[in-house]
Amino acid sequence: MTEWAGVSKLSLMLETGGPGAEVYANGRNQVAVTVSVKPTDENGSTYYGDISWPNRVNLVDYVSGEKLNWQGREGWCFTDREDRYFHHVPGGGSRAAVEPELADDGTQKFTFYVSCWPGADRKSISAWVETDTGKVYTTTAGSGSFEGKVALDPLVALVHRRSGVNWEYSRTATRYENDTKYVTTEAWNYYLSLDATDNYFVTFSVSGYWSDPGYEGFFACDIKPDSHHKNLYGSYVWYQEPHGSSYDGDGGYGGLIVNFPDGNKWWDYARVYDRPYPEQYLCFTWVHATTGGDGWHIPNGPVHTWRVYFSPVITAWDRYGNTGRFSIDGSGVDSGIELADYS
DSSP states (O other), rough: OOOOEEEEEEEETTTTTEEEEEESSSSOEEEEEEEEEEEEEESSSBBSOOOTTTTTTEEEEETTTEEEEEEETTEEEEEEEOOTTOOOOOTOOOOOSSSSSETSSSEEEEEEEEOOTTTTOEEEEEEEOOOOOEEEEEEESTTTGGOOEEEEEOOOOOEEGGEEEEEEEEEOOTTTTTTTTTTTEEEEEEEEEESSSSEEEEEEEEEEESTTTTTEEEEEEEEGGGTTTEEEEEEEOOEEEEEEETTTTTBBEEEEEEEOOTTTTTEEEEEEEEESOGEEEEEEEEEEEEEEOOOOSBEEEEEEEESEEEEOOOEEETTTSEEEEEEEEEEGGGGGOEEEEEO
16 A cells, blocks of 8 residues: 655645735634645655645744744634635735645645734745654755745734724615605615725624514613603614525515514514625614604513613724724714714
């Protein structure tokens, strides 16, 4: 039975095809590096068996030969797991394959994903392999015919602020807005997106809202005491991902609003994520609903007092893993939704 004993070819390459790339130093942004090795057996013939990786295939410092941190949290790190959000190379570049590849000539390719943390310095990276017989081959400095490297430069991680995002709003439709016999509803969607031409948000995390069934994302309610409590103001954040499919609803009306079945026998649905590329922005809805008779009734769902609210905190990640944190003061529900930096 043959075993992996030698190497006839060894190289590494960035997914961009160039000699170097930049990486944001936030521990999330990834660039793919592919190691190509043509293994041989004890007779010098091409070896077509499996190579155990990452045990037998690694990335190391070009000068010192020191291994990069495997799935670490400091300096330069690498993994075999692609992050579906943050594997993007600043300035462009194609995406590399995830699974090992076997070429017709016996060359085997292994793709790693490299990231770095704040404080990391410029790094030149080489390939390192160890055969089943224990012999080590590298492309480090002075390694002879296999010598080669890729150079990675850390970029200071971005922190997105209120001044660098878009916060826009527009009137949106509700399913029962034309049924005004008992309730008149007006609704506006607010949209949080990154104000950049070559970058955008890819995922969001939100805290501070009701999660009760039928009230998911409802975070502020103010029912005014005047005119027999006829005026209701409410704010909602549509946090579930993926945004598009989570809020398709019936005919696009995927946001359940003004859910007051007890006493009022009323609920409605807003059209949300009504702009292109829904995964690149976070949608909110602000509602003003009026009713006649003896006004709005409580309790309904989690609403047990006339005025109650959360103040949500939003974390937004861009395609390179940089973050921004924002907040909304739920106490201002009667005048709309205002976005601010979280501090």
